Amino acid sequence: METLYITHPACHLHEMGDWHPESPSRLDAINDQLLASGIMGLVSSKTAAVATRHDLLRVHAPEYLARLDTLLPAQGYAQIDPDTLMNPHTLEAAYAAAGSGITAVDAIMEETAQTAFCSVRPPGHHAGPARAMGFCFFNNLAVATAYTLEKYGIRRVAIIDFDVHHGNGTEEIFAGNDQVxxxxxxxxxxxxxVHTQNCVKNMVNVPVDAYTSGEAIREVINDSWLPRLRQFQPEFIFISAGFDAHxxxxxxxxxxxxSDYAWITSRVVEIADEFAQGRIVSFLEGGYNLSALGRSAVAHIKALAKL
Incomplete structure (x- = not known):
């Protein structure tokens, strides 16, 4: 079965100013590198369905969604925190980004695809149940995870996060959930x-020092992630794919x-093949050097597609 490349035109409309690193050009950088590498012709492209409010309410508080509605500016920007802003199209983009994972899950569970990469923005892994932060508004991965658990009766979901920043929003949503x-x-x-290593038994989030090498990260994964993943035997895997650790x-x-991103992805693919019928949905998170972002995303998608 094939790998899907999922995006939505609304994801280009959200922007937070010319100075801001989380910009629409990030999606263009990935798309351009995929075209240049020839990978785009080997995967299937699909437009994301837009998430519903009900989809978001599985992981976000209703008063939070209402507050974002009131903050959305008719023009210009509304500042949420020092580096997270809304423009008039932010919620349109955020609903599309949150819907991308649902689109991917449905395709995989209907066996028309096996893996998917959601090239969407705004990103999501810092968004908590009632808080936007770190460029994130809705937790795209959490929305898809909750949907999968509810709709398809999946019992065990693994989440992989290799962004340079801690996925604190995802951890807040799922801490203590024995299905995750x-x-x-x-x-x-x-x-x-936020430093919460080993505070909750279903979280294996490992802090590393600045300037840690790719080789050392591979050791962390071999020693910490892989034994727990094999013990857990996930039935579906989601990835927060941040490329800002480049x-x-x-x-x-x-x-x-x-090559490190390819190696990490290949290890996750092996776990998915062993326990989860190969089912993986990956979401773009960070990555702000456009050249490195595009090259790393290509390596990641090639590994997802086993190319």
Whole structure:
């Protein structure tokens, strides 16, 4: 079965100013690199269905959604925190981004695809049940995870997060949920300045120092993630694919390169093939050096598609 490349035109409409690193050009950088590499012709493209309010309410508080409605500006920007802003199209883009995972899950469960990469923005892994932060409004991965658990009767879902920043919103939503195992690494101390390693048994989020190499990250994954994933035996896997741990990305100070992202993805694919019938949905999170982002996304998608 095939790999889907899912996006939505509304994801280009949200922007937070010319100065802001989380820009529509991120999606263009990925698309351009996929075209240049020839990968685009080997995957199937699909437009995301827009999430409904009910979809969001599985993981977000109703008063939070209402507050975002009131904050949406008719023109210009509304500032949510020092680096998270809304423009008139932000919610349109956010609903589309949140719907991308649902579109992917339906295709995979209907056996028209096996894996998917959701090239969408705004990103999601910092968004908590009632809080936008870190460029994120809705937790796209959490929305898809909750949908999968409810609609398809999946009993065990694994979440992988390899962004340079801790996926604090995802952890907040699923901490203590025995149907979910989250495995991640993140630079620490660093934004969002949350350190919760080993506080909750279903979280394997490993802090690493600045300037940690890709080789050391592979050791973390071999030692910490893979044994827990094999013990958990997930039936579906979601990935928060942040590429800002790349050594060329000034947003963080980790030392990963494209081959590391390919290696990480291949290990996740092996777990999916063993326990989850190969089912993986990946979401774009961080990645702000456009060249490194595009190259890393190509490496990731190639590994997802086993190319």
């Amino acid at each position: 195992l989250m495995c991640g690494f993140y630079q620490h101390p660093f934004f969002p300045n 050594r060329e990305d000034d947003m963080g100070q980790l030392g990963l390169v494209e």
